[in-house]
Amino acid sequence: MLKRFSNIICFIGLFGISVFAQDPIEQAKADVHILTSKEFAGRGFTFDGNKKAEEFLIERFKKIGLEPVDGKYGQPFNMELNIVDGVPQLSVNNQQLKIGSDFLPNSVTGSGSIDGDTPIYYVKSGLYIKEKGINDYSGVTSKSAVLIFEDEVPDSIKADTTIDSRRYSTATRLRNAEVLQAKGVIFLVKRLMFAEPYIRKDFPVFDVLRTSLPMPVETISYKVKSSFNDVEPENLIGTIPGLIESDSTIIICAHYDHLSAFADTVYFPGANDNASGTAMLLSLAQYFKINHPRHKIIFIAFSGEEEGLIGSKYYSEHPIFTLNKTVFLVNLDMVASGNDGIMAVGGVDYPDFYSKLKTVNDSLNLGPLYKRACAPNSDQYFLSVKGVKTFYLYTNQGKQPYHNIQDVDSTLDWKAFNHTLLLVKGFIKAIDN
Numbered sequence: 001m002l003k004r005f006s007n008i009i010c011f012i013g014l015f016g017i018s019v020f021a022q023d024p025i026e027q028a029k030a031d032v033h034i035l036t037s038k039e040f041a042g043r044g045f046t047f048d049g050n051k052k053a054e055e056f057l058i059e060r061f062k063k064i065g066l067e068p069v070d071g072k073y074g075q076p077f078n079m080e081l082n083i084v085d086g087v088p089q090l091s092v093n094n095q096q097l098k099i100g101s102d103f104l105p106n107s108v109t110g111s112g113s114i115d116g117d118t119p120i121y122y123v124k125s126g127l128y129i130k131e132k133g134i135n136d137y138s139g140v141t142s143k144s145a146v147l148i149f150e151d152e153v154p155d156s157i158k159a160d161t162t163i164d165s166r167r168y169s170t171a172t173r174l175r176n177a178e179v180l181q182a183k184g185v186i187f188l189v190k191r192l193m194f195a196e197p198y199i200r201k202d203f204p205v206f207d208v209l210r211t212s213l214p215m216p217v218e219t220i221s222y223k224v225k226s227s228f229n230d231v232e233p234e235n236l237i238g239t240i241p242g243l244i245e246s247d248s249t250i251i252i253c254a255h256y257d258h259l260s261a262f263a264d265t266v267y268f269p270g271a272n273d274n275a276s277g278t279a280m281l282l283s284l285a286q287y288f289k290i291n292h293p294r295h296k297i298i299f300i301a302f303s304g305e306e307e308g309l310i311g312s313k314y315y316s317e318h319p320i321f322t323l324n325k326t327v328f329l330v331n332l333d334m335v336a337s338g339n340d341g342i343m344a345v346g347g348v349d350y351p352d353f354y355s356k357l358k359t360v361n362d363s364l365n366l367g368p369l370y371k372r373a374c375a376p377n378s379d380q381y382f383l384s385v386k387g388v389k390t391f392y393l394y395t396n397q398g399k400q401p402y403h404n405i406q407d408v409d410s411t412l413d414w415k416a417f418n419h420t421l422l423l424v425k426g427f428i429k430a431i432d433n
Helices: 002-014 025-037 036-045 049-064 156-161 170-178 271-290 310-317 349-361 381-385 412-432
Strands: 075-076 080-091 104-105 112-114 121-124 146-150 183-190 207-208 220-229 235-240 246-254 295-300 326-332 342-345 369-372 390-395
Touching: 025 036, 025 104, 025 271, 036 049, 049 156, 049 235, 080 104, 080 207, 112 369, 156 390, 170 183, 170 235, 183 220, 235 271, 235 310, 246 271, 246 412, 271 295, 271 326, 271 412, 295 310, 310 381, 326 412, 342 349, 342 412, 349 369, 349 390, 349 412, 390 412
Parallel strands: 121 146, 146 183, 183 207, 246 295, 246 326, 326 390, 342 369
Antiparallel strands: 075 235, 080 220, 104 207, 112 220, 235 295, 342 390
16 A cells, blocks of 8 residues: 555656645645546546545545544445446447547446447337337347437427336336347437446447437447456545534545546546545545534545445445434535535425525625435435435536546636535534534
């Protein structure tokens, strides 16, 4: 670990970045710049990106002065996920498409390759709803073909309340392809996004930007390799003791993982999602280490969020600190891109706490504040299921590319970040007192 981290420190030095700046925004910028660097390979499970992020954050926890739990900061857990190995290749009409800007492997892709002689069928949205007389596959006469789907489902189908939405889900359409023994599937999409799921198909699946597809499609060739892997990430936990309330706690959390890299050519920086929330967690830790709270504050950097909130679910089932002693939890996810104030998921569920949040927001003149009901959309969810009162805060109406290689630190909105930081500081102080 020490050798690998020394390499990271050398890398930081090359950029002339101070890892420990005085101004909280400048410090956050430095942290985000490092977390989104090529060296960290998208903070996922290729090229040790997740491990490098773990090591960097542990060093930051130590420098800030957060206390470990029983002598360690890590809470390891296991998960299995589909990892794309190497650089996928895709050519249409003998034209090589560019990964990241023209296409991405779909996160459920299996392994496979074809050389251009495979039959190709355009099957509209890939729907088969017999009772409605819908069969987009009626023209498919060959097995082991490449099927091209429109990612979008017609509005007339989605508006028909007699059709169960599961009948036109992506999972159902891929099962249709399996029934036809498809050699591969291409989804035509309006924008490229990626994820890291814990499911995998037995055939290649690609997302291709609709405007990047040469027409008409005459030949397709591709090569992609993926495999299921067991990985052991860690939730990182540090604490600040309370001056008075030693048993009851306040939790501040954010996920630090993101979407990995394809070889060393394309990676997902994850600046807004969620280097921004991770940097804010560090900034809040620095602040409350100096401005001592009455309650113990627990800082948790979760991993496994992008795979389905795996890390926070694990913590909710194996809590380090008694959950029913938690006064409140604030989750920070995507907090540096937004042009319409701040959203509080959970604000509907906890009106008394939302009233305190709004009082802080109005007193600081931070702009619009909105509320939503609790939802399974970030790491607060499984803890809220266990009875912990929670807010998930994010900056509203962000323009940052989501799950895309263009989510880079140079395009973040630091005014929005600062507004959220001030709001969380004020809210934590309000409930701490």
